[in-house]
Amino acid sequence: MGDVKRFVVSYGGRFINIDDGWKWLANRTTSIVVRHDITYEELVHKLFEKLNVDRMKFRIQLKFTVPNLNIPLADVVDDEDLQWFMSVHTEAALCVIADEYNAGEHELHVGVEHLSPIEDALCGRDEVEDIVENQIFFSKQQLHTRLQLKALKEKFHFKVKKSNPRSLTVCCVDTTCHWLVRASKIKTSEIFTIREYIPEHTCSLDVRRNAQIHAMSAVIGLHIMRRLDDANQSYVPAGIIRDMEREFGVRITYNKAWRAKEKGLQFLRGTPEESFQKLPSYCHMLTEKNPGTIAHIELDSNNRFLYFFLAFGPSVRGFREYMRPVICVDGSHLKGQYKGILLVTAAQDANLQIYPLAWSVVDGKTNVSWYWLFAKLKDVVDDSNQLVIVSDRKKSIKRAITRLFPFSHHGACIWSIEKNLIARYSSSNVIFLFKRAALAYRVSKFDQFMTQIRTIPPSMASYLERVGISTWSRAHFVSNRYNVMTNNIAESLNSILR
């Protein structure tokens, strides 16, 4: 750890006076790693970032107890104080107090603010434009972020001079410098407008070397959020690091790039918690505006989200009237913070295109969740002896189908059988013969291939018989599964959506 040092940071607390001494009571502890020669300004910025405190509404005060001396707490307000703290303490915590600039006028706010769509449209621009007097911003947060991007781009460093719900004044960190932006709120709206802007810096270039401390994950997140909105392209942290270096000349760590991406996605889509909260009203509107839409949300005994099911009205009608009655079912793991399983049912139209029918989010591929899905699917698809359901050979799926769709026929996905064969026999001949047998239209043709299969490894024929010939052979299938021999269509849909 040569040139760096770890600070223990205690926050979310207050000092109380006990027996003529001060005691710090805090409920949160974390730590940060800093350079030995870190400046006070840099440390404060690092703490804002680490503790996720909104710097427009709060100022941070740093204090520490001086060992072996019964004197009041020491404040850390500049580089000298910081050096003192580092020289007397190696283990003790640095106490951080976040004070609201204008206590009482608005609620405590820690964290990132989700933007409304109109703001999204305005502030997700790739180019960082200059600011001008009378320019408007849809919130103070938006203005502040724009200033941070500007500071990053033009390599200077500003601080908040005054901040309250009605106004914001920022100036250069160098007290002798004239650079300044003063903005205030327009009457009853949330809109902020620039009242005064002095664009020239009179400080020396030395003062401006710390611009990269404005490269906070939330600022980068806001800058890159539009680039995250393309489902066909993945914008990975390495790309964010490269773009930040190219556009702003700052090097950020992998960690910061990763956090910036998370925040960008949050700005774009809101948090998963917000999405879960919106689900009931979303379902209500869907069923209201799309007749025939079927949506269900299942809660557990503690009123928490358990299962979700959705089938759009037009999808249901189209399937009933025009589709061959063959549906594929597949489940895959969701990638988000709350994991879960996405279950998808899909059909194939006459042009061999994927036709989504219904989807569901459940907690796992369990008997109960599959049963729940098929129970809801009964409102979408009628049970009949024409109906074919194709899936892999999970017992829980078969059990649910047997109980809820007793007239239908269950077809096995031949690709999942093929995968098993590859694992067991790893011979291309074997796979070739199995596929020919499975796809044969006539029983006589099937018998020919099956006879050959029996001559190669006898164990393979008995494995295929155990699986159930009628579930994987087109010729022996009791109903008509047409060309749908695998559940690839459901798998493809799953891989796009999850």
Ligand SMILES: [Zn+2]
């Ligand atoms: Zn300046």
